[in-house]
Amino acid sequence: MAFLDIFKYKTFEHGIHLKDSKDRTCDQAIRRLPFSPILIVPLSQHFGKPAKSIVRKGQEVVRGEVIAQSDGFMSVPIHAPASGKIKEIELFPTARGPKTESIVIETWAGASQRLGQTEANNISQMSREELIQAVQNTGMVGLGGAGFPTHVKLSVPEGYSIDTLVVNGCECEPYLTTDHRLMLEHPQELLQGINMLMKTLGAKQAIIGIEDNKMDAINAIKNQLSGFESIHVKVVKTHYPQGSEKLLIKVLLGREVPSGGFPYQVGVVVQNIATLRQLGVLLPNNQGLIERVITVTGPGVKKPGNYLVPLGTPIRFLLDYVGFSGTANHLILGGPMMGSTVSSLDVPITKPVSGLLVFNEQSVEKETGEIYPCIKCARCVEACPMFLNPSMLGQLAAKREYESMQEDYNLMDCFECGCCSYVCPSNIPLVQYFRISKSVMRERAVSQ
Amino acid sequence: MIELRTSPHVKGTLSLPQIMRHVVYALLPICAFAVYQFGLSALALLIVVTLSCVLTELLFNRLASKNTTIHDNSAYITGILLALTLPPGFPLWMGAVAGFVAIALGKSLFGGIGFNPFNPALMGRAFVQAAFPVAITSWTPAAMNDRFSQFIPSSLSFPFALPSVNDAISEATPLALHKFEATTTSFNHLFFGFSSGSLGETSSLLIMLCGAYLILRGMMGWRIPAAILLSSAVLSGLFYLVDNSQYPSPIFMLTSGGLMLGALFMATDPVSAPVTLKGMWVFGFLIGILTIIIRLFGGLPEGIMYAILLANASVPLIEAVTQPRKFGWLSNRDEK
Ligand code: SF4
Numbered sequence: 052m053a054f055l056d057i058f059k060y061k062t063f064e065h066g067i068h069l070k071d072s073k074d075r076t077c078d079q080a081i082r083r084l085p086f087s088p089i090l091i092v093p094l095s096q097h098f099g100k101p102a103k104s105i106v107r108k109g110q111e112v113v114r115g116e117v118i119a120q121s122d123g124f125m126s127v128p129i130h131a132p133a134s135g136k137i138k139e140i141e142l143f144p145t146a147r148g149p150k151t152e153s154i155v156i157e158t159w160a161g162a163s164q165r166l167g168q169t170e171a172n173n174i175s176q177m178s179r180e181e182l183i184q185a186v187q188n189t190g191m192v193g194l195g196g197a198g199f200p201t202h203v204k205l206s207v208p209e210g211y212s213i214d215t216l217v218v219n220g221c222e223c224e225p226y227l228t229t230d231h232r233l234m235l236e237h238p239q240e241l242l243q244g245i246n247m248l249m250k251t252l253g254a255k256q257a258i259i260g261i262e263d264n265k266m267d268a269i270n271a272i273k274n275q276l277s278g279f280e281s282i283h284v285k286v287v288k289t290h291y292p293q294g295s296e297k298l299l300i301k302v303l304l305g306r307e308v309p310s311g312g313f314p315y316q317v318g319v320v321v322q323n324i325a326t327l328r329q330l331g332v333l334l335p336n337n338q339g340l341i342e343r344v345i346t347v348t349g350p351g352v353k354k355p356g357n358y359l360v361p362l363g364t365p366i367r368f369l370l371d372y373v374g375f376s377g378t379a380n381h382l383i384l385g386g387p388m389m390g391s392t393v394s395s396l397d398v399p400i401t402k403p404v405s406g407l408l409v410f411n412e413q414s415v416e417k418e419t420g421e422i423y424p425c426i427k428c429a430r431c432v433e434a435c436p437m438f439l440n441p442s443m444l445g446q447l448a449a450k451r452e453y454e455s456m457q458e459d460y461n462l463m464d465c466f467e468c469g470c471c472s473y474v475c476p477s478n479i480p481l482v483q484y485f486r487i488s489k490s491v492m493r494e495r496a497v498s499q
Numbered sequence: 500m501i502e503l504r505t506s507p508h509v510k511g512t513l514s515l516p517q518i519m520r521h522v523v524y525a526l527l528p529i530c531a532f533a534v535y536q537f538g539l540s541a542l543a544l545l546i547v548v549t550l551s552c553v554l555t556e557l558l559f560n561r562l563a564s565k566n567t568t569i570h571d572n573s574a575y576i577t578g579i580l581l582a583l584t585l586p587p588g589f590p591l592w593m594g595a596v597a598g599f600v601a602i603a604l605g606k607s608l609f610g611g612i613g614f615n616p617f618n619p620a621l622m623g624r625a626f627v628q629a630a631f632p633v634a635i636t637s638w639t640p641a642a643m644n645d646r647f648s649q650f651i652p653s654s655l656s657f658p659f660a661l662p663s664v665n666d667a668i669s670e671a672t673p674l675a676l677h678k679f680e681a682t683t684t685s686f687n688h689l690f691f692g693f694s695s696g697s698l699g700e701t702s703s704l705l706i707m708l709c710g711a712y713l714i715l716r717g718m719m720g721w722r723i724p725a726a727i728l729l730s731s732a733v734l735s736g737l738f739y740l741v742d743n744s745q746y747p748s749p750i751f752m753l754t755s756g757g758l759m760l761g762a763l764f765m766a767t768d769p770v771s772a773p774v775t776l777k778g779m780w781v782f783g784f785l786i787g788i789l790t791i792i793i794r795l796f797g798g799l800p801e802g803i804m805y806a807i808l809l810a811n812a813s814v815p816l817i818e819a820v821t822q823p824r825k826f827g828w829l830s831n832r833d834e835k
Pocket residue numbers: 424425426427428429430431432441442445471474475476477478479481774
């Protein structure tokens with residue numbers, strides 16, 4: 052019985068149980084995707100200021116070379132994902148919606164995986180400041196979906212100290228299996244990465260939180276743990292949205308990040324599996340982030356799997372490679388709960404994209420339903436992991452009482468996890484309401 | 500064609516019409532048992548009241564030129580629940596009036612489903628209680644021999660001709676017996692349902708089973724019924740301990756009258772109950788306590804209906820003081 056599991060592993064209060072739909076890809080080893088003839092590399096793939104291009108049209112670039120520099124601290128550089136020639140620098144649609152300046156690279160036919168030469172880092176000799184700089188040089192951002200520059204997260208403001216690095220191995224979104232595969236296939240690189248970041252942070256310990264639907268990955272890591280005394284693995288009960296930083300900290304450490312605050316305020320920094328494993332590879336070699344693993348799956352995909360994809364690969368190329376049946380008319384970048392739909396097949400895979408889901412007509416049809424008034428059934432209240440009252444917030448949003456939503460009902464604590472919309476029997480698009488309300492309130496705050 | 504949608508892209512499977520349909524299913528065994536006990540009259544009353552509710556809903560859809568809202572199935576629930584609170588020999592035309600009032604005054608005037616502050620079925624019931632005080636307290640014994648061949652005479656009385664009470668074969672309900680004649684009906688009768696009473700308030704066992712089905716299927720919250728049953732048991736238990744010659748036992752209190760039906764099917768109407776989780780407990784406790792107080796000290800033998808209506812009225816207040824706690828207050832260190 053499902054409810055007996057409550058006693059086995061810990062989880063957080065509220066939230067929802069989702070069908071994980073991971074079985075089509077969780078046993079598929081990571082495979083390398085060939086280079087697309089054209090790579091579209093947006094200058095803004097991260098949260099913060101876009102990088103500044105340092106290449107011109109017609110220039111030849113080598114795989115791994117810096118093609119755009121970071122613009123200040125809240126920014127990261129961008130490296131060439133493949134050797135080739137710069138075709139143009141133009142505006143292109145991206146995952147986030149608006150068109151962004153992007154460097155288009157024509158890859159050499161038969162381009163090799165060979166990387167440009169870099170000088171290796173001597174991690175053990177480096178100071179914390181140097182390490183943070185080295186992390187920024189890799190162009191690393193949160194690969195779990197947030198796209199927040201990793202080095203910024205590591206630069207903890209004065210007055211705070213970090214005791215624990217929390218490693219997010221939940222992968223609580225259905226369908227996605229990239230972190231699962233990385234833990235299984237590259238546990239050593241992951242542990243190296245964790246070690247380096249613990250040093251950067253001055254953290255005493257690291258805790259890897261993994262959900263109990265990935266027992267093989269848990270064992271794979273546990274088998275490699277000798278020599279890493281301060282790294283611990285903790286199994287947590289599968290529950291959505293456990294991968295949210297604040298909730299995972301609460302589950303693993305019992306600490307609650309203040310509303311509107313950051314994990315460092317409770318002595319914690321959270322990083323996800325893909326980010327840490329990638330840093331474990333890149334940092335010692337002083338290389339840049341040029342590719343990432345994504346899960347391509349969904350009812351419409353013929354060859355679902357976990358693919359190592361060069362950044363900038365257009366979705367069109369990826370879809371042709373994996374093949375899909377029927378009309379692929381609903382494409383999602385990221386997971387089904389928090390991912391965004393794409394508007395064009397030219398949208399490229401960028402740093403924060405962890406998956407591409409393809410739904411066809413049949414699978415979409417079932418989700419749509421007539422919208423009824425809120426019947427106050429409280430399912431949303433029982434589901435909201437932030438202890439909000441989505442029913443009330445939804446009614447206020449319909450009346451455009453945004454101020455009251457923010458002041459009386461903590462609108463800004465909503466992180467758009469989607470639980471409330473998922474459970475609502477009246478099919479009220481609550482998350483969409485909240486997204487709009489939040490952006491209205493943010494604009495008001497700016498204009499004041 | 501690529502479609503643009505916003506997250507989440509997957510959806511839980513329960514929808515409002517589905518939930519309501521399951522509530523109807525859960526009520527059917529109770530209806531069947533009522534028909535078994537009270538015969539033709541009960542069947543006719545159930546049909547008339549439900550039909551009246553559905554037609555009234557359609558009428559108001561028409562008047563408001565809205566799309567019909569019948570398919571959300573909530574009008575059926577109101578109809579069935581209302582019928583279950585009426586005595587078996589209740590004149591059919593009065594049943595039709597009750598159904599009309601329940602939907603018209605109880606629901607449509609507030610704006611339809613989702614906006615009614617009171618449980619519509621109880622609004623209808625309260626109306627007929629005030630309008631037809633005699634008919635609503637004329638009880639027929641259960642399991643009469645000719646129940647499947649004959650209507651109870653009062654059922655068929657003409658509109659606006661008061662049914663002559665003397666014709667009706669009346670019998671007092673267990674609660675009235677206890678209150679006014681100090682006789683206590685046996686637990687077995689109450690539990691398995693062979694006492695007189697309204698259509699649906701006789702077998703508390705059956706009602707519990709049907710309610711449990713809904714709770715286990717995730718179609719109904721468990722907090723409110725739990726709070727009502729707990730608080731009424733505790734409070735009546737206290738009185739019983741103090742003086743068991745004057746006050747009935749908690750078991751009697753829980754199994755008699757409409758308490759079980761009210762706790763499981765009336766108070767759990769989500770629209771007229773609080774949306775906050777703590778609020779549900781407060782709401783349930785309030786109903787349990789009010790019910791016992793009205794039963795023991797009020798002028799009426801039964802109190803659950805007024806208890807629920809009073810609690811419905813206090814929902815805005817209850818919600819205001821039971822908003823969920825904010826995530827992050829545990830360690831509110833100052834920021835930045
Ligand atoms: S889940 Fe939907 S219908 Fe239920 S209370 Fe929340 S918003 Fe209202």
